[in-house]
Amino acid sequence: MSALAAKNRDTEDRNVRARRRRDWTMAGFIVRRLLLLPVMLLAASIVIFLMLRLGPSDPALDYLRLSRVPPTPQALDEARRALGLDLPLITQYADWLWKALRLDFGQSYVTSRPVLPDLLHYLPATLQLAGAALVITLVISAPLGVWAARYRNGLPDQIVRLIAAIGVSMPNFWLGFLLALLFSVHLGWLPAMGRDGWRTLIMPAAAISFMTLSINARLLRASMLEAAGQRHVTWARLRGLSPRAVERSHVLRNALLPVITATGMYVGELIGGALVIESIFGWPGVGRYAVSAIFNRDYPVIQCFTLLMVAIFVICNLIVDIIYAWADPRVRLAAEGAP
Amino acid sequence: MTPSCLAIRGLGVETTRHGAAVRLVDDVSLEVRAGETLALVGASGCGKSLTCAASLDAAPPGVRRTAGSIAIDGVEQAPADIRGRLVATILQNPRSAFNPVRTMRQHAMEGPAARGVPAAGRAQRIRVAMADAGLEDADRILALHPFEMSGGMLQRMMIALALASGAPFLFADEPTTDLDLIVQRDILDLLLRLTREQGLGVLLVTHDMGVVAALADRVAVMDAGRIVETGAVMDIFHRPAHPVTRGLRDAHLSLYRDRSAA
């Protein structure tokens, strides 16, 4: 009796130790991925910087134009010196990087106010919109995809296929207008403009999410059908599991993996969609600020905006990678040093 | 009380190729008795694996069962009722039979959950079954995923799950193909011992006459979807009646004859 108890205690200890070792592998994975983050941001910042400096435009000229100073040769020279444009590129980049690391992204040519705080002021609205659109995408496309796979080639499948075909073809700004026409003008259910509670959020989020939810529904369907054809599904049935249990634990569970990966791509598409559709609904996000900066050739704003968006995108993809590693043990336990 | 005879009656399986219906299995009847191993042999593609799967309504997509039934002690059963409860299955290539993203423990717990076994007894049963199957360190193994285990371990785990289900009948579809030779022998020894100890009725599908010689009590020979001969294993080897049987036996023995000659 006591020998058995001792043996049980031994195995329990080993169990706990094994579990701790595996959590550490997960933590290691996260750390490795986190270390990549600054590297990617650095590379992106170099590309952004180079393209701006090597581009066809002359920042000194634009600076003077926006400050309403006539561009005489002396003024241009002064402006160039003031903006540091006469220094070698590497020095300019190093200067910019040094300031950037202290979160100083310069001042807008238009407003002369610091760029980053203004961007951060408008950013939450855009992120809220993109986030809501992501939630709608996942929540609606999941049952559609499962439904279409379960009744393959039947009516549900045809319906989902039709919805998806429409969804990937519709311009989101056109859809936004149509939704606003229907729900605001004709039915009066939802307010068209502004940002004020969930009623104003739902239409723009729906307009943005229609395309990604179509893509995801099709992806999930294809993924489920492929998973259903795997041998382990056959064996699960042979072991006596009910069709629902097989679908849940062996088909859906495996089919979700490609969906997790695709979510990283959706985030980019949804943020882009938010930027386009904000103007239609008077949504006070960062899109309008960025577009007017582009019109004005307000380079500090353009630069900081792009870098900020890239950072958000990269962080979102990092989160997606971590979720994927948690979901697929082959990734976090097998390869040390990552795919 | 334990069932003594499983009968597959008149099984027919069809598929559609280029628009026309093709009969893959035609009027196949088999009887598996408790404590006995019936080997189902034939060349590749003769339909033996399909017989196993289709009789339990687990045929691959695109293939459907058109006729036949399965009966326990003369009483016809619905395949969905006996899968996993009265008939356990082990397959070849165990690596692809396990879900790559789930642990052994998750696999082990779902069978009993489906059968309605109370949670308390499940862990103990699986440990006992794993020990029977030669897997000593149950707790460590239960935490592993398929890619962390060798082919031999996976096959033993498969056998353990079959044992844990308590089913009196076992369908073994080429359980030793794809394994290393030494591991093959170990698995064969294991199967022999377990079937003797637990009095299982085994339907063993194989193309290897050596496996038949080692494990089978009776043999059914299949060719092109039909059963062409049945008999005791000794009769099949010494006095094969059908040309297909003779061909299989001769091909198998010729391997040994050449070696002894050299």
Added chain:
Amino acid sequence: MSSLDAELAGDLASHDLIPPHAHGRRGFWREARWPARIAALVVGALALIALLGAWITPHDPDAVDLAIRLQPADAAHWLGTDHLGRDILSRLMAGATMSLGSVALAMALILTAGVILGGTAGFAGGRVDQVIMRVADVFLTFPTIVMALFMVGVLGVGLTNVIIAIAVTHWAWYARMVRGIVLSLRRRDFIAASRLAGASPTQTFIRHLLPATMAQLLVLATLDIGHIMLHVSGLSFLGLGVSAPTAEWGVMIADAREYVWTEPLLMFWPGLALFISVMALNTLGDALRDRLDPSLRAEHGH
């Protein structure tokens, strides 16, 4: 030895000694189902309108006539007039040239860049491959619309710059695809046969790898072109593309913004044109893929 036999059998079965692009395309119309046929017709019609554009419009698309502004549909103006009295139908047709043309150009740029860079990476291998792929990776860390906005920011506003911006945003993905295809084709028999016959690497690439790659690439492109069209029109809608008074569908929707609540049809028609075009292109792409390479069924959303 038997594995080699199997390989040979597999190779012959896929007509490998004949480069993959030599399968017949004539059977497409006969075998296509009705959505694909309609899509092909629509795309054909759009291409025709885009090419003939200015010559076949019933009215001058830029002719302003404030006296007849915001007219409903009638015999002279089948879709009515816009807020400046211009015939909507004519502007739609002229817009086809702009919208479809700009997308076609962008696609051509993307494919060229993708083939050159991806092909070089796949064929040359080694250092060159590494460098090109790293650069592509960096570009892939940018979300597409953000990158497009940035490029327009760098180059300035205007349709040409929008086209360039879209090309810069999408080339990396295509370069990867081309590299993958080239890598998988490099080891096949007809490449070895060509090298044995004495062809230089460039000749082998152009004469053999390129046609085989183009087939698969074309399928991917037709699947993607609708998506690219939506991006281009999105940027135009933001006002970063053509400038007034040029007719283009995205811009027409932006112009109609003030009148959405009062004259919704102004916004409706150009949007519908976009929707139909993209849907036709997508359907055609699906049909082409089903016909030429069903293995590409896996979704790639981006």
